[in-house]
Each structure stands twice: as structure tokens, then as C-alpha cells.
Amino acid sequence: MTYEGPNAVPSRRNSPSSRVAARLIGLGSWLPSRVVTNADLSLTLDTSDEWIRTRIGIATRRMADRDTATSDMAVEAGSLAMKSAEVAHVDAMVLATATPDHTVPSTAPVVAHRLGLPCVPAFDVGAGCSGFLYATTVAAGLIHSATARTVLVIGAETMSAIINPTDRTTAPIFGDGAGAVVLTAGRAEDAGALGPVAWGSDGEHTDAICIPDGGSRRPPARPTADDNGRYVHMQGSEVFRHAVRRMSQAAKDAASATGWGTDDIDRLIVHQANARIGAAVADALGIPPERVPSNIAHVANTSAASIPLLLTHAAAEGQLTAGNRVLMACFGAGFTWAASTLTWPENLKPFAGNGPALSGDRQGHVDRPGVSTDLEGGLS
Ligand code: COA
Numbered sequence: 237m238t239y240e241g242p243n244a245v246p247s248r249r250n251s252p253s254s255r256v257a258a259r260l261i262g263l264g265s266w267l268p269s270r271v272v273t274n275a276d277l278s279l280t281l282d283t284s285d286e287w288i289r290t291r292i293g294i295a296t297r298r299m300a301d302r303d304t305a306t307s308d309m310a311v312e313a314g315s316l317a318m319k320s321a322e323v324a325h326v327d328a329m330v331l332a333t334a335t336p337d338h339t340v341p342s343t344a345p346v347v348a349h350r351l352g353l354p355c356v357p358a359f360d361v362g363a364g365c366s367g368f369l370y371a372t373t374v375a376a377g378l379i380h381s382a383t384a385r386t387v388l389v390i391g392a393e394t395m396s397a398i399i400n401p402t403d404r405t406t407a408p409i410f411g412d413g414a415g416a417v418v419l420t421a422g423r424a425e426d427a428g429a430l431g432p433v434a435w436g437s438d439g440e441h442t443d444a445i446c447i448p449d450g451g452s453r454r455p456p457a458r459p460t461a462d463d464n465g466r467y468v469h470m471q472g473s474e475v476f477r478h479a480v481r482r483m484s485q486a487a488k489d490a491a492s493a494t495g496w497g498t499d500d501i502d503r504l505i506v507h508q509a510n511a512r513i514g515a516a517v518a519d520a521l522g523i524p525p526e527r528v529p530s531n532i533a534h535v536a537n538t539s540a541a542s543i544p545l546l547l548t549h550a551a552a553e554g555q556l557t558a559g560n561r562v563l564m565a566c567f568g569a570g571f572t573w574a575a576s577t578l579t580w581p582e583n584l585k586p587f588a589g590n591g592p593a594l595s596g597d598r599q600g601h602v603d604r605p606g607v608s609t610d611l612e613g614g615l616s
Contacts, residue, residue: 257429258376258387259422260581262321265415265548266312266589267535268300274408281404288408293511297411297536298590299396305337309414310347310392313544316587317388317416318351326418327384329358330375332367332391332540334569335398336360339450347390357384364445364568365507366435367391367540369576372419373433379421390416391540398447400467409510410468411536415544427558428581434489435574441478444471445569479513479567484520486575487565488611491521494577498522498615500561503580505550507566508532508542517565521615529555534591539568551586558582 273296274285288294300309310331318324329351331344344358363370368391375387392414399410422429449465450456483506491501504523506514511532518528529550538545543566550556558580565575 257424258379258419260428262317262418263586264316267298267413295533300412313414313416321418326388329388330371332371335394363572365539366566366568366572368543369574386420393539413538431577432493433576434486437572480516482573483565490575502560503562505564548586552588
């Protein structure tokens with residue numbers, strides 16, 4: 237280990253190059269077809285298209301209809317990822333979600349069942365918007381330990397089910413969707429192999445993004461005076477500050493552990509929380525906007541689905557190509573955060589169900605906030 241910072245991770249440089257690693261071989265995503273514009277939201281909310289575009293970077297989001305739950309979108313994305321990988325079977329399935337179909341049971345088993353994967357071990361991972369990289373890290377661990385050879389990892393969210401449509405501080409931000417990858421055993425030096433992970437959590441900020449009611453702290457059997465507690469409550473500027481700081485540091489740690497400096501990073505894939513957050517993370521790492529693909533303008537913040545949706549859309553648009561060195565970073569409720577690296581593999585065919593075209597949208601189009609990050613041991 238060469239770095240002793242808060243997200244210290246084993247360095248790829250000091251690891252035996254032939255060790256087993258989780259390699260990306262399949263990529264798919266799916267979006268509900270209903271498009272909700274900022275103008276649509278302005279009909280019932282005290283907000284405007286201009287405010288949402290300049291402060292968050294979002295123009296439209298997709299919303300599931302009432303009959304569509306998280307498992308439905310997860311099945312679509314998972315099926316496309318398996319088609320992309322050309323596999324009919326996996327050894328395990330991990331679903332990252334903050335919006336399971338039910339509190340009990342977890343949603344992964346029904347997704348596995350509907351994908352034709354009977355009796356496959358399947359479980360949910362809950363880490364808010366960091367869920368996808370938490371889930372790939374768990375899947376990589378299963379592969380490293382030879383517990384599984386091939387794992388399907390899905391991030392899927394029905395954020396519209398937990399957002400108060402009358403709350404202008406949250407309603408414009410979130411959208412619904414799902415993305416998925418297939419990981420299989422390979423070697424650390426293979427293109428597509430997941431690199432070191434920098435991850436962490438800080439439960440001191442548990443209230444900063446929280447659904448107060450419906451869990452064991454305030455069970456549904458003991459409702460509060462109104463039903464507002466069943467929706468997401470968020471301290472926006474507090475979340476903004478921590479998101480920039482934590483993602484920047486974790487991304488820096490993951491890059492350093494991989495042996496990459498700023499110039500080595502061809503693409504930064506940052507959780508699509510707010511375009512200004514992405515811009516601030518890119519600025520903190522010294523990565524120019526043209527190396528930062530974005531789809532937030534079209535899909536909003538899809539929480540645990542955000543990273544695989546962006547990977548699929550960017551690859552489908554030719555913004556991720558073989559040999560690109562990719563740095564991924566995410567942040568979410570908890571707080572939680574994670575970052576990791578990979579070199580984009582050859583012959584990976586992404587399947588993006590229901591679009592969208594990114595139309596050249598990049599994160600440089602919004603106000604750049606200039607948030608101080610005080611990175612420990614900045615990237616060279
Ligand atoms: N439309 C119009 N005005 C709005 C608004 C909206 N949708 N939401 C807030 N405002 C107003 C506020 O009331 C405030 O008005 P005031 O100055 O008269 O009091 C003003 O805009 C500024 O509010 P502020 O909260 O400081 O705005 P902001 O620039 O911090 O943006 C967020 C608010 C929520 C968009 C921003 O803080 C954010 O994106 N935070 C991170 C959220 C996130 O990514 N969550 C998921 C993490 S995984």
C-alpha cells in the first residue's frame with residue numbers, strides 16, 4: 237500500500253499483475269418511456285425551466301408509470317446486459333437499489349427469477365446513490381474469492397415513488413431507470429478489469445438525505461401526523477458540499493492506487509447528482525469537461541442506476557472506446573461514497589433500452605461552482 241489517506245486502498249502497482257480480477261463483459265440499461273420536462277414540473281411546482289437547467293443541469297427526466305416497479309426496470313436492464321455479454325447464466329446477482337419493490341423480501345430474488353436464473357444467490361445492496369459501485373465491489377469480492385465466476389450487477393431505482401411531487405428542493409432532481417453490468421473472472425491486467433476501490437461512509441450525516449418513516453425507527457404502524465415522512469428529505473447544500481469533497485477524494489485515491497495521474501484519465505464517469513457537482517469534481521481533479529461524459533440533462537439523478545446508465549449511454553454514443561482509462565465516482569445517502577477504475581475493453585456492445593441520445597451534453601454547460609475540496613495529495 238503506497239497511500240495512507242482516508243480512503244486508503246491496495247495499490248495496483250504493488251499487486252501481482254496476474255491476480256484474479258472482475259472483468260466487465262456486458263452492459264445494458266433501460267429507461268421508462270414517459271418523459272417529464274421542467275415545464276411539466278413548473279405547472280405544479282414553484283420553479284422554472286431556467287432555474288433547474290442552470291442550478292442542476294437537468295432538462296428532462298424519465299418517470300415510471302404506476303404499474304412499473306424497480307424490479308420491472310431491473311429485469312429489462314439485466315436482460316440487456318446478459319445479451320451484451322452473450323451469457324445465459326450467472327453465478328450470482330446483486331441489485332443496488334434504494335427503492336426496492338417491498339421492504340421484505342429483497343427485490344433481487346424476483347429479478348433473478350424473472351431473468352430465468354432459478355436458485356441463483358441474489359440479494360440487494362443499499363448504499364443510496366453509491367449503491368452501484370458498492371455492488372460491483374461486492375461482486376468483485378465474490379469473484380476474487382472464487383465464490384462466483386460470473387456475476388450480474390444491476391442498479392435500478394423508482395425514485396418517483398419516494399419523492400414528494402410538491403417539494404421543489406427534491407422533485408426536479410430525481411428520475412427513474414436501471415443499468416446493469418456482467419462481470420466475470422479475468423486477470424488484473426486485462427482490459428475491462430475493475431481496479432482498486434476507494435470507498436467509505438459517514439453515518440454522522442444520516443439525516444442529510446433520509447426517508448424518516450417506514451423503517452424500524454418509525455414503523456408504518458406508528459404514523460406521524462402527516463404522510464410527509466414517507467418521502468425523501470434532503471439538506472441540499474450540505475449534500476452538495478460533501479458530495480464534491482468525498483467524490484473528489486475517493487476518485488483521487490482510486491486513481492492513485494491504480495497508478496494514474498490526471499493525464500492518464502481519459503474519461504471521468506461521475507454520479508449524475510447535479511451537473512454542478514460533476515463539474516466541481518472534474519475541476520478538483522483537473523480533468524477538462526470534454527473528458528467528462530454526462531447524461532443528467534436527459535435522465536436526472538437516478539441514484540444507484542446512475543453510473544451504469546451513464547456507462548451504457550456514453551459507450552453507445554462512442555464517448556467510451558476501447559483502451560479509454562475510466563475513473564468512476566459516486567456519492568449518496570448515508571453518507572456513502574466509492575470510486576474505482578477500469579480500462580475500457582474491446583468488443584463490448586452496450587444495449588441502451590429506450591435511449592436517450594446524449595446530444596453532446598457535457599457538464600461544462602452549467603455554472604461551475606468552484607467548491608474548495610482540499611484534496612489530500614492531489615493528482616499529478
Ligand atoms: N426552483 C426555484 N428555486 C428554488 C428551487 C427550485 N426547484 N429549489 C430551491 N430554490 C430556491 C431556494 O428557495 C433559495 O431561495 P432563496 O435564496 O430565496 O432562499 C434559492 O433557490 C437557493 O437555494 P439553495 O438551496 O441554496 O440552492 P442550491 O444552488 O444549493 O441548489 C440543490 C439546491 C438541491 C439543487 C443543490 O443544493 C443540490 O443539488 N444539492 C445536492 C443534491 C443531490 O445531489 N442529492 C443527491 C445526492 S446523491
